[in-house]
Amino acid sequence: MANETNPLLSIQGISASVEEKQILHNVNLDVAPGEVHVLMGPNGAGKSTMGHVAMGEPTYTVDSGKIIFDGQDITDLTPDKRSRAGLFLSFQAPVEVPGVPLTSFLRAITTGREGLDMKRKEFRKRIRSLADELDMDRAYLDRELGVGFSGGEKKKVEMLQLLLLQPKLAILDETDSGLDVDALSVVSHGMKLYQETCNGTLLIITHNTRILEHLSVDRVHVMVKGRIVAEGDASMIADIDQNGFEQFEQAAANAE
Amino acid sequence: MSEKKRTQVDDIDRSMYDFHYDESDQEHLEAGLTPEIVREISEKKDEPEWMLEHRLKSLEIYNKFPEPDWGPSIEGLDMDNIVTYVKPPTEQQASWDDVPDDIKNTFDRLGIPEAEKSYLAGVGAQYDSELVYHSMQDSAAQMGIVYSGIEEALHDEKYEGLIHDHFMKLITPSDHKFAALHGAVWSGGSFVYVPKGTKLDYPLQSYFRLNAKGAGQFEHTLIIVEDDASLHFIEGCSAPKYNVANLHAGAVELFVGKNAHLRYSTIENWSKNMYNLNTKRATVQEGGDIEWISGSFGSHVGYLYPMSILNGRKARASFNGITFAGAGQNLDTGCKVVLNAPETSASVETKSISKDGGVSTFRSSIVATPKAEDSAASVSCQSLMLDDRSRSDTIPAMDIRCKNIDVGHEATIGRIGNDKVFYLMSRGMSEEEARTMIVNGFADPVSKELPLEYAVEMNNLIKLEMEGAIG
Numbered sequence: 016m017a018n019e020t021n022p023l024l025s026i027q028g029i030s031a032s033v034e035e036k037q038i039l040h041n042v043n044l045d046v047a048p049g050e051v052h053v054l055m056g057p058n059g060a061g062k063s064t065m066g067h068v069a070m071g072e073p074t075y076t077v078d079s080g081k082i083i084f085d086g087q088d089i090t091d092l093t094p095d096k097r098s099r100a101g102l103f104l105s106f107q108a109p110v111e112v113p114g115v116p117l118t119s120f121l122r123a124i125t126t127g128r129e130g131l132d133m134k135r136k137e138f139r140k141r142i143r144s145l146a147d148e149l150d151m152d153r154a155y156l157d158r159e160l161g162v163g164f165s166g167g168e169k170k171k172v173e174m175l176q177l178l179l180l181q182p183k184l185a186i187l188d189e190t191d192s193g194l195d196v197d198a199l200s201v202v203s204h205g206m207k208l209y210q211e212t213c214n215g216t217l218l219i220i221t222h223n224t225r226i227l228e229h230l231s232v233d234r235v236h237v238m239v240k241g242r243i244v245a246e247g248d249a250s251m252i253a254d255i256d257q258n259g260f261e262q263f264e265q266a267a268a269n270a271e
Numbered sequence: 272m273s274e275k276k277r278t279q280v281d282d283i284d285r286s287m288y289d290f291h292y293d294e295s296d297q298e299h300l301e302a303g304l305t306p307e308i309v310r311e312i313s314e315k316k317d318e319p320e321w322m323l324e325h326r327l328k329s330l331e332i333y334n335k336f337p338e339p340d341w342g343p344s345i346e347g348l349d350m351d352n353i354v355t356y357v358k359p360p361t362e363q364q365a366s367w368d369d370v371p372d373d374i375k376n377t378f379d380r381l382g383i384p385e386a387e388k389s390y391l392a393g394v395g396a397q398y399d400s401e402l403v404y405h406s407m408q409d410s411a412a413q414m415g416i417v418y419s420g421i422e423e424a425l426h427d428e429k430y431e432g433l434i435h436d437h438f439m440k441l442i443t444p445s446d447h448k449f450a451a452l453h454g455a456v457w458s459g460g461s462f463v464y465v466p467k468g469t470k471l472d473y474p475l476q477s478y479f480r481l482n483a484k485g486a487g488q489f490e491h492t493l494i495i496v497e498d499d500a501s502l503h504f505i506e507g508c509s510a511p512k513y514n515v516a517n518l519h520a521g522a523v524e525l526f527v528g529k530n531a532h533l534r535y536s537t538i539e540n541w542s543k544n545m546y547n548l549n550t551k552r553a554t555v556q557e558g559g560d561i562e563w564i565s566g567s568f569g570s571h572v573g574y575l576y577p578m579s580i581l582n583g584r585k586a587r588a589s590f591n592g593i594t595f596a597g598a599g600q601n602l603d604t605g606c607k608v609v610l611n612a613p614e615t616s617a618s619v620e621t622k623s624i625s626k627d628g629g630v631s632t633f634r635s636s637i638v639a640t641p642k643a644e645d646s647a648a649s650v651s652c653q654s655l656m657l658d659d660r661s662r663s664d665t666i667p668a669m670d671i672r673c674k675n676i677d678v679g680h681e682a683t684i685g686r687i688g689n690d691k692v693f694y695l696m697s698r699g700m701s702e703e704e705a706r707t708m709i710v711n712g713f714a715d716p717v718s719k720e721l722p723l724e725y726a727v728e729m730n731n732l733i734k735l736e737m738e739g740a741i742g
Contacts, residue, residue, distance in 0.1 A: 095700055095701050113713065124695075128699060
């Protein structure tokens, strides 16, 4: 059961829209420190939007509600300030930035950051060991960010940043989608490491239950058409696995 | 990051380059252009008769040429107000200690003596119309390499013939109006001669500084790289900003021998009252190659199209350039290549960035003559516009007159993707840092071709341009 008196992330009555089209409807979601939550739902339910709104993507307008993170109202903060507060979003489709070597990018996001500022040598050592840990060819560290990376490599780079930045809470947006078995096990390993070494808190967005097999899930939230329509413990996963999301669609229709 | 479309990006503080010293003790000629002024320049320089004749003939041609009827407007340039000759108060020196303090301080602030110590094989420094410093390491001199002021070489009987045979043979006064102007009033510049089979591992650099208000700079760079020889030459330029027009109409002539290699790198950072009407041209013999690296950041108006003429089988040319046009700038840049022998190849890759109402035009010309069978040319141009007020155009021309040739062209014009900015910000970077990183990455194919110190300078210029760009 979530620690309701003191959640790390508290999404309170969030409604959000893009270009006047409402996507999220009064979403409430609390995640306590150290917990693993799963946000599930069919394609197009608004799960990724929820993740991006939490991170402050300016494409979306928050129409009502607020987001409290670690005791601070972050609803109006820019994404960089949310990141510095300890929030992390792993992207479903990480971008490519031509001409910027991965190492330079990683160096830039750790420099001047409290607790992460390392000497160059220490930094090199750290990212090499993380690359090894994530079964990533070290050659990728010198390549341009995301350019020509396979889907699996891109997701590994997301996990590498997660482990490097050591956020208080990580939202993993469909990190498992489109991965082969090997890449999937690396991502699972990264998530475990994050939990163990950073005392991590996870909000996992997925429509696939496979990535959850080796995790101890505390709470499941089901989103359909921009609404949270069901919540429960880990036992819901097996149910969804068997029966899909159809069972929740009626609830969503009723709520409209 | 409140608005997705940015309507304006402010201009930068250029104070690092924008300082000048008093020039009242310098010798000026009258503004404007007459045969008397041309004779006076030639007389001061004590030139051979053929050079005076060349100057006077060039002036005649200049007077007959109409203004260019294409490209950015040069209406603000009134030749009657341009001082064509400003002599610094010193002779050319071989030691910085002998250079007057004001001038030495200028080059100190630009980091030239420091660079000379750490990684250059030789340095030439021009201040207004004349070279004030020229020096090369003994090791390079022992290899038989000549690097001197071109006027100095003209007065040396060992080289006068060589200069006579090459000077303005590649860029002739009848090429265009400003080539003719250059022929009439040229002053200063460097002469480089690399003998057959000689390879110089460290670059030579000439730096051109225009300090005098309302003046023109017309330096001539002549480089001869003999067969099987190799050279990297770097050219830098800057000027303080004045509220009147300054003019730069230099000429660069490069002769690349058989299987020889020449890399010519430029970081141009003229102030934003400068009309940069510079002409650069290279001819390449069999198996040789010319590599142009070009960064254009300054000037109010620029016309700049380094040209490569591939005259021997398997000769190669590559051009890697970046142009950054901000407020009040109209930079028309690109390159020309003439494929004039079999199995030649040309590769052109350019980047242009425009912001705050700046106009950046990429103009290229690829000509393949009937002799250019089995040759190849590729042209790629990418433009990035940082706001809605800026403009980017691409004008590629190809004139192919032979069979069996492989030519390709691609151009993209885009903006900084909001998804990229959001991604970088989600990792803790400010919006300004995120945009600067994306622009630096965009410029990387050019900056990585530069020696480290210049790549750093270029990144700093970009950073300066991006500062305060978020509003």
